[in-house]
Structure formats: structure tokens, C-alpha cells
Amino acid sequence: MEAVYAFCVGALTTCGFFLVLRGRTFTVVMGLTLLSYAVNLFLFASGRLTLDGAAVLGQSTVYSDPLPQALVLTAIVIGFAMTAFVVILAMRSRADQGNDHVDGTVPPPPPRATGSYRRNS
Amino acid sequence: MNLLWVVLLPLIGTLVPLLTERFGRSFCALSVAILPAWSLALVLMYAGDIFDGQDLRQSIEWIPSMGLDLSFRLDGLSLLFLLLILGIGLLVILYARYYLSSNDSMGRFYAYLILFMTSMVGIVISNNLIQLWMFWELTSISSFLLISFWSHKSEARKGARMALTVTGAGGLALLAGLLLIGNIVDSYDLDTVLANGDLIRSHAIYPVALILVLLGAFTKSAQFPFHFWLPHAMAAPTPVSAYLHSATMVKAGIFLMARFYPVLAGTDLWFMIVSLTGLTTLLLGAYIALFKHDLKGLLAYSTISHLGLITLLLGLNSDLGAVAAIFHIINHATFKASLFMAAGIIDHESGSRDMRKLNGLWKYMPYTATLAIVAALSMAGVPLLNGFLSKEMFFAETLNQSILGSLSWIVPLLATVGAAFSVAYSLRFIHDVFFNGEPIDLPKTPKEPPRYMKVPVEILVALCLLVGIFPAYVVGDLLSVASFSVLTHGVPIHNLAIWHGFNVPLFMSLLAMVGGATIYYNRRHLFQFQSHFDEPDAKHIFEGVIQSIVKATQRITTTLENGSLQRYISFLLLFTLVMGALPLLDLTQNSGSRPQLPVDGMTLTGALLMILSAIATVIWHRKRFLALIFLSVVGLIVSLVFARFSAPDLALTQLSVEIVTVILLLLALYFLPQNTLKESSPSRLSRDLLVSGLLGCVIGTICYAMLTTPLDSISDFFIANSKTGGGGTNVVNVILVDFRGFDTLGEITVLGIAALGIFKLIAKMRIYIPISDDKGRTWSNDPHPMMLEMVSQSLLPLALLVSVYIFLRGHNVPGGGFIAGLITSVAIIQQYIAHGVKWIKPRITTNYQWMIAGGILMATSTGLGSWLFDKPFLSTWFDHFHLPWIGEFELASAMVFDLGVYFTVVGAVMLILANLGKLSTSERFDETKEND
Amino acid sequence: MLSIAATIATTLVCLSLILNLWRLFKGPSRPDRILALDTMYINSIALIILFGIFSATTLYFEAALLIAMLGFVSTAAMCKYILRGDLIE
Amino acid sequence: MEFWIELIVSVFLVTGAVFVFIGSLGLAKLPDFYTRLHAPTKATTLGMSCLLIASVVLVSFRGGYLSLHELLITLFLLITAPVTAHMLAKTAMHHKLDIVDRTSDKELAKKARERMAP
Amino acid sequence: MKAQPRFRLFPMPAHSILLFIIWLLLNNTLAPGHLVLAAFLAITIPLLTSGLQTPQPSFRKPLLTTRYALMVVWDIIVANFEVALLVLGPSKKLAPAFIAVPLDIRHEFPITILASTVSLTPGTVSAEVSEDKQWLYVHVLHLTDKEALIALIKQRYEKPLMEIFEC
Amino acid sequence: MQHLPILPILIPMLAGVLMLLPPIGNSINRHRFFSVSVMIGLVIASALLLLTSHQQGTQMYVLGGWQPPFGIVLVADRLSTMMVLLTSVLSLGALLYACAGDDNDGMYFHPLFMFLVMGVNGAFLTGDIFNLFVFFEVLLIASYALLIHGGGKQKTKANVHYVILNLVGSSIFLFALGILYGTIGSLNIADMAVKVRLLDEPGQALVKAGGLLLLVVFGLKAAMLPLHFWLPRTYAAASAPVAALFAIMTKVGIYSILRVHTVIFGEDAGALASIAVPWLWPLALLTLVIGAIGVLASPSLRLTVANLVIVSVGTLLVAIAMHRESATSAALYYMIHTTLVTGALFLLADLVSKQRGKAEDRYVIARKMKRGKIIGIAFFIAALIVVGMPPLSGFVGKVLILQSAQGLDEIAWVWPIVLLAGLASLIAISRAGTTIFWRYTEDSNIDIPIAPLRVIAIVLLLSASPLLVIFGGPVTDYTNMAATQLHDTTQSVDALIPGGSE
């Protein structure tokens, strides 16, 4: 189970970082969200995996480590606040600059491969 | 005895002109002179002790850990320099009174000048290396201010900057050198340093220290190849040139060499560097001086040449050479200062410094001309004048050296050649200016200057004569004590007399005179010859070099900081990768000894769903809505994972945050492009994939290693004390509101600030509103579907009930203020979605900003409440109560804290979402400008 | 018997989730995908209930309740987005 | 635990899961969006109800008290499922999704889209 | 248009009762403390939210309402089996259809309940209500007799609802 | 008085909250009056805290009464109290400047300002590594919001970069915290320092990864190469008082490196001792080089100052890389000096901008400043300070750092680079000054008055420099003691967890 868990964390991390490296604000925000999932799972994992051990007194025989859970809770809330801010910032950036590129200017399309370009909007 | 005052008086004097400027020019000049004169008087008072062979010292502790003390010494060398600095300084003050025009700010000028004087005084009486350096740099600064005094002139700015850059660079080298010396002897005290000459010279680091110190000295004293700044410093008002560029600042380098003579000189390295530099400078300066048409230019190169001469003398490693050097310091200061002043008078009275225009001034200003001619003859080394004496000593010393081995005979030859050129340019100065026909196109008709403007020149010229005729009486003692401080082990026998008999040096002098006259007589050929060479303008070269450095740095900066966030993130991730991956190479085994859980189908399904959805998010990231759906699947699975692994609180929180996030993203997506073009090249994609993939591997590996290693943590404490100490059975919640309540307080503050920030962002936003979706379909005509309205409003009370339920149980079972707050918010948002802003606005009048503030305040005040009971912030209180019929119930301050959390969350979420909603509603206009 | 039944039920729910994912991938339209997501929410409630039965605990009830409540909001929001673009107008 | 209880719970569990599964199966296999909409809207409500009843019975017997709060989830699902379906149908009509050919009165979808009388 | 509460303390009596019950359900208890709390919430929450309710006709006939609810539950069960069979069967045999059901109820809330009932029961999903609220558009998974279905909806569901809401 | 250690966090927090509520929240003038009074109070409280901790030893504040390592503690030692006082003074300067009008260019300036100060002070005072994360986020979110204060494209653009980079940074922070908690099993920094010594080999490898990831995070905040790219444009885009306040933000990164890598990974950490040092050396020096290059390349005063911040970061990192008491002490002295002067320079750049019309603070010829004299004098003094010219504090800091490199092999790199960076600053600043103040097209008749408050603010910040020199002895005594305290992990651990160091 631990291997599966770790694999998932790794996969989410990869996806998150990959999206963060893209050039559009909204995509980056999605990347950050994926990344925060990975982070939260990772931080949670620092207390190890426990089945049937919710840290509620009297409800279990073996308790899972409650501290990382509290930390993840804090991290989730902070992550939410940050995501909210960055999303609105993305809107503001679009409003101010006229496009949603992270650098505020749309780079010219890369040479070659022009044929496969398709305007969607 | 209080040496501090010697430097403190002029320092205070810096302020005097600023205060007295308004009372008239003469008063100002007079008042300015008082404190330096006082200081000079102090020095003269102490002079007796010095002549008695007693050096004076004073030390006040300042910054001991840096080795910096306020530490002063007054010995022969300092005395000599103090007399020059303060004496000539006073003359310059007088001179400047008449030189400056009424347009010039006299107060500012004198302030700079006295600041400079202070720093020079500081240099020469320092007994601490760092203090010395401090004053050294102050001279650079004050000379920058003085050179740029006429800051509206381009050459003044450039000249000042050049001087500052060159001397500043030298200053930094000097600092390094001094610190090295200080390190070798383990003290920055000059006495200690001077007492440890052998230790320093034999130290491995000596060559480095020597070169660094010499760099400082050479730049300041305009030695080749750093001489180029000095001519450009002539953009300064002439009193400045007379003071700084003849008598004082340029001598600071010489002073430095003299000061460190006991510890740095005496080695072959010293000999090679110092004497050769001096020689080169001597010749170069003398040669170029001849060709300068600008009076001050001529004098500037002459100064360079004479400084080279002094340097050469110091470099010869001979005691007599050192004495000659010191003697020439005095002599050069007197004749050069007077020459600069004379040049200033000429400039002042005729409006030009160009020797091609200045002719026959003898007729117009015979008195000044006489003074200038005497000083120039001294410069040329004519007998009965002081310049002659030191030049004789110099010639004598050139005969006693062996710089170039068997070729050393060249040195006296070259010295003679240099002296010949010196004679030639002196002749030019005399003949070209005062004779040689009539003036050409002068802006003003020349006349004698005001009476008192001549006084300083008179005094200096008189000194030239006095020293030249009665050297032993006038400067003999001073030279001895000064030389003694340089040589420390005793002054060699030297004969300060006009007549030494017919000897080789006299012959060399004669040769130089004749040669100089010949050169000057045949100057036209020489000028013609010289005109074949493009005279490099140091200013242009220097500016060019600086410009090209700046250009190069700009290229580097624009290449590195190209404004691409993707690049910056790539750097961040690559760095992270290196930092995370390298330690893992030491990890021999991935899995630890902790028993692992068996894999089951449910988990595998979850993993499959999560990974596939994550990948789908990535693959379809350019179709944003689609990606968003996949993203919410990942979020859903993450919360299921939390539920699976015994973290119900996390599951609840993740779920509710997830939904709010999705709503928020949807709200924002409306104002953003729905789809993106393919922008990244395949190579970029594969590169990014590689980086992020490797990072994923690193994180995954660490995660696996961590999960399989046993952990001994502090958590048992929380489980043991949750009920007894925190009053709740839900340990996670008790940690949040009690054990680590401070984190939570910070966390809700973050949320509140985010809401404020978002409100701030929204407030000035001018948004484009799409009138159709990404496929060009116009929007549906049903903004508020009836069924949705009906069901949403029916669900609202239910949702509120659930949030109360979740809130109240939080302390003992999964739940709590945060989740409850999110549920409430979602329920209200649902009303917004179903009914719209217009409908809601009159119905919900809550001020969300106050709600946030109130929430945080509530949470904080439970913390503050514990102060009343003399307990630290956030100490909690709880107790069980029994009421008849109702039964036992618990009250805890943590619940108030949690209520604060609840209000903050509701306030923050609603402030964000409700205002975001209002954005589009207030005004809809067409999306006309679309760049992408 | 109970554990066998629960295992069967879990397997079926898991299969359902995979089917939902399949529909989510296949689409072809946005409403299809939203529907698939909504079904996924509901199926995860099932999963959580089963999970509670397995673990003999009621600690996860609230999670299920929340999915039921919030999943609806999310679906409604997505539909509103498609219909009007603007969620709150 | 009593056999009967276990049996009841098991039957409800399996029935519920089967309905849940059928809902998802329908979602996966039915030909067009409108038909697909039926499967999860209906099948899952009953499926979920069965599962929740199983839970109610089980928890009540394990805990020794009547645990009915699962019913609340059912209530929520019953209230929200039709609205969800309605909203989804609206979006489908708005997007003029393909309707499987053999559907009768396809034109009505266009009327419904504009919310006009037929 | 603001809701006109009939009782100041209970602007939404039905909701209040529902909330009272649900609170006890949520907490699985009949403890006196919770009864008090439930009563308290049943009063305060409607007071807080009544501003966000559009006035609707309310339930007048509790018995009839109960009967209706039970009938719907039964129909749900039946419908589920039907749909399950249809889903499991070959999808080529399906005969989907759109039908428009003329409505006699005019009020929003009863229409919503009717539409919901239709969605939950016999192989139908309410797709849309016409703007004039006179027509309910329904998608049928497998239509055999259109008129019969319309009649069924009107008779079995609309009529009792009209009685319940007295409109 | 027992609650003194928490006041630097609580005062700004409560002030920020109260300013959101009536009656204080109702007008900008009330905001101004309130926040300036609060900030003066904060300076006093911080000074008291510093004195208390200096005289009576490290002050511990056990939040909620939960003893370390279980609860969160605030640790007011010489280092942290010094940083807090520094923050307060800088904030007061920036705040005074803002009160002359910049605070009214957007909403919530004063509350956000307070929250930023709260975050910074919290980060300095906390003794818990996760709490450090929380305060990092507090100060970051406040800085995100403040950065857009005043509006405009440049700010938005800079903010996008700044926010996204920092969000990635926060993720890495959490990864690092996960690793550290997952191996060490504690969050209290002192406790971690104790437990890190007991780790077995695989644990050590993991903790090393965690520690180095923390270096990445702190390096990002500190603007260490190659993570510095965000800084110049961000700082140049921010409105003046915000930029001035941001001068402390890089120092939070520096401080955290100092705290974590000398306490947890200090000399006593066995195999994990000084893990960051091999990395810090090249990175610090390169940061210095890049900063110097940036200083030379900058086309405007604000960018120059921003790059000077990078230079100062490089210098500080060099000192940290030396990993010895004397260097730390030098770094602390330099930190006070550089923070205040760069703060003042950002304010000055703004004054210049406002006077020069369209040319703003760019190095191009422009109309003459009507009120150039006072600005010029202030600029000249600030320039001397920042370039490291005597007799102002820059040279003391620089010399201290150079001195502390003596005896190290790296001296061959440190000295030339530090000195040449100084030369580059000298060249750049002298060009900047001569161009801005002495090159002009025509005398302008547009007179833009300078609010006295602005001058007061700048004078306040600049006056620290001569004081730092005049009282150089006591100040360096203090920094020496602070450095000793920081490096003596045994003692600091014992102070926190009695008997913990054994």
C-alpha cells in the first residue's frame, strides 16, 4: 500500500509541476492545485498510513498520528487562501494586460510545428 | 595633549561655512579659516615635542571587534603633512574667497573643502589602519564633491566620477591590503604594525598585501597607469586643484608609501614595482606636460611627473632616497600650489587657460607674472630655488641605484631626460604665457588680481625662495623628524646646502637645463612629431570602458532575467531537484523496517482514478473546463484517501475546500480564455516533463522511504492529553484549537488577508465579459432556472443546520469551525448561483469585512482572555456543567475560538465570492479588445 | 456473509467508479462529463458508506453527507457555467 | 450478530451496490446523453438508499441504538438528483447535443431549449 | 415581494418541524439537551433564512402529503427496477422520446415537486419547464404510449399535488 | 511584562483587525493616526523585548501553556529580538512615508501593512518550524496584497510572477516540513536539533534532503541565486512604502537560513552538520556577482536599489556560509545597516520619481528637480551608506565581513568579490546620482512639494546609519553576543528543553 501511495504522490507532484511550468495563468493555477494535493498527501504521509485509526479517542484501538493531520488542515486552508488569491490575480492580470500569459505578453508561436496550431477562441 | 581636536576642529569647521555663508563672502572666508587655524595652532604647539623626538599618541576605544579605535599619532611625518595640509589649506581658503564668483555657492564650496581638509588631517594622524582607511575614503568622497562643484558642466561630472572610480577602486584595494597587514600582525594598531616590519616582509602574503597597498597609493597619487584621472580632475575650480592636486590629495598616496616604508619597503619587490612605476610616471608626465595647451593641463601632467619622481625616490630602498622624497614633497607642494594659484589668477583675470591665446601677459600683470615665473623656475629646478635642491638629491640617488642591473646607467640618463622636459615645459609656461607677443581673443582684458588674492601666492613663492636659499634653517629640522618617522632606525647624513661642489648631479642639472632649453626652442618640430599620434582622451576611453561594462552587464541581465516566469520556475525546480535528489544518493535502501499495509482493490481503484485523472488534467490542460472537471475528480479522490487512512477531519475539510475552489475557478474561468493554443515546442514539453518527472520521482521516493521507516514522534503526548488537557476527544481538532491554536490563528489571518487582498484586486478591475462561450454559442436565456431556485432555497436551512451540527461536534468528533464555515458559505453561494446578485443584495446585508475582523478578533480574544488568569496567550479553559433535566454538557473557550474561525471563514469566502459575482453584474460590456 | 456481501458491494462500486471515469474520458460532450462527475460523487458516497461498514465506525458519515450536499452544488455550478458562463450574476 | 440482521444487511448491500453499478453501467453504455441521464439519476438513488438502509440496520445493531442519520443523505439525494438532472438536461439542450435518431418528437427538444410552448 | 410570515416566530413552520426532526436524526438522540437545542435551531435558522425564501403555497394536508410521499417512494422502487432492466437490456431496443406535459399547477414550488417526482419515477426525466409554466418537457427512456404517460403523470402526481397545495 | 514576547505579533495583528472595524476603519485619517501610534508602540515594545532578552536571557513564551516540544513556543533571544526591532523601525519609516498619501491609492493599506509586520515578526520570533511556515504565509499573503497597492500593469505583472513563484516555494516548504517531521518526529526547532543527532543513516539522508529543500525555500525568499529573478522587477514595481517594507522580507529568508542551518544543522549535528555550507559558498558568491552585475545594468534607480538588495543578500549569505561566530556577528550588523538603507533608498527613489515627471527615476536626462537639493543630500548620504563608504555604517559592515573571512580558504574568492561588488555599486550609484541630480534639460517651473512626513521618514531610516557607526562598539558587542548565543546550540537547546542537549 505504501508503494501505491508514494507512487500517487509522485505522480501528482509530476503533474502539478508540469502544469506550473506552462505559460498561462489558469493552467498554472490548476498545476498549483494539483501540487497542493501532492503536498497535502505528502505531509499527511509524514505520520505514516494507518487503517481504522482515526485520532478520535475511544473510537479506535490504534491511533493514527494526529499531528500531521492538523498540519495538513492548516496547509489546506492556507492553500485555499493562496489559490483564491492567485485565481483572482489571474483575472486581474487578464484585465490589465489583455491576455492571460504569465508574463503579460503572448510570445510568438514557436517556429516549425505551426501547422498544428489551431485557434480555439 | 588632545590630538582628537586636531581632526575634530576642522570637522566641526565643515558646518561653519553653511551657517556663515549668508553674512557675506569675507566674513564667511574668515570664519571658515578660524577652526583650521586653531587646529594648525594646536599642531604647532605640539611641534616642539616632535622636534624633541617625542611622538604623541592618543587612543579612544571605538569598535573593538572590528579593531577600529579612534587612535592618533603625531610624529615627524604627520607633522610635516599637517603643516602642508593646514597651512596651504588656509592659503587656499583665502585664495578661494577671491576666486569664487558670486554665482558659486561659497558655503557649499568651503564645506567640501574643509571636509576634504579634515579627511586629509585624519589620514596623516591616524594610528589605526582602519581609521586611516576611513579618512582615506573620505578624501575620495570630498574630492568627488569638489571636482564636481560645477556640476552643470559635463566634464566636471565626468571628471569627478572618474576620480571617484579610480581612487575608490584603489581604496578598496588598500582596504584589502590593510586588512591583510592587520591580519599578519594581528592588530590594526599602526604602532604594532610598524614594529613588525620583519614579520610582515617575511610573511607569505606580503606580496599580495604590498601590491594591494600600492594600488591604493598609486591610484591616489596618479601613478602610471592610473594617472589619467588627474588631468580630468582639473575641471574643478582652481583652488581645488591648487589644494588637492598639488599639495594634498595626490600626496596621500605618497604619504601612504612613506608611512608604510618601515614595513613594506626594503624588499626587491618593493624596489621593482615602486621605482619602475615612479620612473615611468616621471617620464610620461614630463613628456605629455609639454604638449598641453591648457595651463592647468600642463600643471596636472607636471604634477604627475613630480609624483613619479617622489615615488621613484621612495622605491629606491635607500635612506637618502627617502629623505630626498620627503624633501621633494615639501618643495613640490609649495611651488606647485603657487603655480596653480597663479594659473587660477590668469584664468580668473583673462578668462582663458589656453596657452595658445595667452600671450604677453607680463605687460598686464607683471607682479603675478613675477611670482609665477619664480615658482616655475623652481619647478624647473633652477638653483637658489627649492626645486633645485631636491632635484639634485634625486639625481644623486639615481646614480646610486641598480634597478636595471648592468643597464642601470640608463636611469640617471632617463632622469636627466625627464628633468630636461621639466625644464622645457616650465619654460613654456613662462614664455608662452607672459611673453611671446600679444594675447589672442581673450574674453577679458587681463589685469592684476585683487590684492589679497596674491597673498597666498606670495607666501608660497617666498617659501620657495627661503627653502631654496636657506634650506637647513628653514626645513632642516622638519625634514629630519619627518625622515626619522619614515626610516625609524635613524636618519642618514644629508647635507641641505645649495652648493655641493662640482659633481655629477650638478652636471646632470646643467645638462637638463640646456636640454630643456633646446627642446623648448625646437618645440615646433616636436609638436609636429607629436601631432602624428592621436592623443587618446582618457575621458572618452574611461567612459567607453565603463559604458561597455554596463552594456555587457545589461546583456547578461537581459539574457538571464528575460522576464519569463517559466524560466524562473524552471530554475527553482531544477535547484529543488538537485537539493532533493543528491541526498537520496546516500540512501542505500528505499524501504525501511516498518511493516507495510496490504494493497486492496479499493485503494487500487482510487489510485487508478487519481492518477488517470491527474494525467487527464495535464493532457487536456488547454481545454480548461475539461481539465477542471478532471481536477475535481483528483480532489474528490484525495479526500477519499484521507478518509481511507483514518483522517476524517481532513476528508471533510478537503471536500469542502474542494467545492469552494471549483466554484471559484469556474467564476474566474468565465473571465479568462476558455482554451489555450498549443504554445510549447515539443522540446520544451519534453524538458518540462523530464524536470517535473524527476521531481515526482524524488518526492515519491522520499515518500516511500518515509512511509516505510518507523517514526518516534511527539504525537503520543497529544493523544494522551487531548481529553484531559484540551477537553476534547477529537485529537486533531484539539491540536488545531488548543495545542497548536497559534497556527490556526495564523491560518485564519491568512484567509482573512487573502480575502482583503482579493477584494483589493477586484476593486480596480476592468474586466472583459464574454458574450458567448468558447464555441460561439450565445448564453442560455434562463439565468435563474426555477427548479434550482426552489430547491436551493429549501436546502439553505438544512445546510445551516448541518453546519451547526458540524461545528458543535468538532471538538469531540470530526468537524469544527472551519468546515462548518465552508458549509455555510457554500450554502450561501448556492443562493447566489440560483438567485443572482440582484435578488440577494437586499436580502443579505451582512458586512463581510466586519465579519472577518470580528472572527479573528473573537479567536484572538479567547487567547487574550487567558491573560486575565495570568496564563500565556491561547491557554484554554474548559469545564463540564450539569443542568437539571438537560444533563451534562461541556463549555470550552476553544469553542469560542472555533466560532471565530467559523466567522472568519464565512466572511472571507463570502467577501471573495460575492464581490467577484458583483463584478460582472455591475456592467456588462462587449469583449472588443482581445489580444490573444 | 456480511464481509462477502461488503466485498461484492465494494467491488461493484469500484467498478462503477471506473465506468464513470471511462465516461469522463470518453465524453463526448461537456454535459456527459459533468454527469459522469456527478455520478462519481454519488458513488463515492457509496464507497464511504461501505467503508464505514468495513471499519465498523460512523466517523465517516459526515463525509458522505458533505459529498451529498456539496456535490450537488458543484454540479449545479458547472451546469450554470455552461448555460450562462457567469455563475453569479 | 444475528444471522437475520446479517442477512438483511447483506441483501441490502448487494442490492444497493448492484443498482449503483447499473446506474454507472447505463451511464457508460446508453446511446445518447438524454438516455444516459436516466441511469444514474434513478438507479443510484435506489442503490444509495439500499446501501444507507444497510448501514442504518448495521449501525443500529452494532451500537444498540437506532441510528437513522443515514436517512438524511437519502433525503439530500432525493431532493437534489432531479434538479441535477434538470440542469444537466438544460445544458444538453443548450449545447444541442446529438439525440439518438430513434427518439420520437426530437423537435420538442428545440422548443424546450427556448422554453416555449410546444 | 417579501414573504409574509404567518407566525412571527415560525416564518416557515414546515421547515421548523423538518429542522427539529433532522437535528435529532443527525445526532441520533432524544436527549433533553438536544431537544432544547433542536427547538432552538428550529426557531433561529428559519428566522435567519426566511428573508431568502420566496413566498410559496405551503402544505395544507399532512395526511395527503404523507400518502403522496409513500406513493412516490414506491414508484421510485418500481421505476428503478424498470430502468435497471432497460439499461441491462440491449440499448438498440430502447425507444426514447421527448414529450410535453401540459401543466395545471402554476406555482413554482409545486411544479418543482412535480418535476422532481417525474424525474425520480417512471423512466422519465424532467428536462425543462416552459417559461409560461404551462408545459413540462420530459425525456422518456422508453416510450410505449405517449398519451398514457401524460395521463399518468397528471393523474398520479399532479392532481394530488394540486390538492396538497390547494391550488 | 511576561507577555512581552508575543506583543510584536499581537500588536500589529490586533491593530490590523481593528482597522477593519468601525470606528477606526471609517476614515483614512483615523487609519493613519491609529497605525502610526501603534507602530510607535510596537517600536517601544520591541525595544523593551530586546532589552529584556539581552539582560535577562532568552525569553520564552509558551503558547497555551503547552511546554515544548509539544506546543508552540516563541523564542525571544538576542537575534530574534534584534530582527523584530529592526522590522519595527523600518516599518515605522515606511509607514510615515505612506501616510503622506501613498496609503490612499488603494484599499486596506494600513491593515495589510500591519499584517505584513505581524507575519515578519512572527517568523522571527517563533521557535516552531511549522509555525514558521504559517507566519511565512501570513507575511506572503500580506505582501501579495500590498504589492498591487496603487494598481497598474507593472504591479499586476510583477505580482503574478512573485505570487506563483512563492506558491511553488510554499509547496516545497511543506514537502520539506513533511520530510523533517516524518523523520525527526518533532517540530520544535531546538528539539529537532537534539533529535537530529540520534538519527540512523537512512534517516539522515532524508533529513538532509529536507534540510536542503528548506535551503531552497529560504533561498527563494532571500533571493539567492538562482532564485533571485523575481526580486528586481517585484521590488521595482511595488509602491515606495511597500518596497521599503519589503527590504525586510529577504532578511526573513536570510534569518531562517541562519536559524535553521545553525541550530538544527549546526556543528553538533554529526553527519548532518553544516549540510548547506558547501552549497551556500558558490551560491552566495554568485548572488553577489549577479547582484553587482544587475546594479551596473539597471536603467532606473528603483532597479538599482532592488539589485543592491541582491548584493546585500549575497553579502549576507557569504557571511552565513562562513559558518562562524564572527561572520554571523558581522552579518547581523550588516543586516541592520542594509535593511534600513535600502528601505530609505526605495523611498528616495520614489521622491525622485515624483519630481522628474515622465522620466521618473530612469537614468535619462529630464527636467530639473525643483526640490532636488534636499533629495540630493539625502541621496548622497544614502549612497555613501549603501556603497560602503566611510564614515557611515556600510563600511563597518563590509569590513567586519571581510575580517571574518580571514583564515578561510575561500578568502581568495570572498574578498575580491565583495570588494568588486562594492566598486560596481560605487560606479553605478555615482552615475545614477550625477545623472539624476546634475543632468537636466531646463529649469522646470513645475513645483511638486515634498510632504514633510516623507522627509521625516527618510531621515528616520537614514539616521540609523551614523548611529550604527558612532555606537559601533555597543552594537557589535550585541551582535557578537547574539552570534554566540545562536551558535551555542547546547545552551539554546537547554534553555528551551531543560536537559535536552544531553
Ligand code: NA
Ligand atoms: Na601663449
Ligand code: NA
Ligand atoms: Na456575476
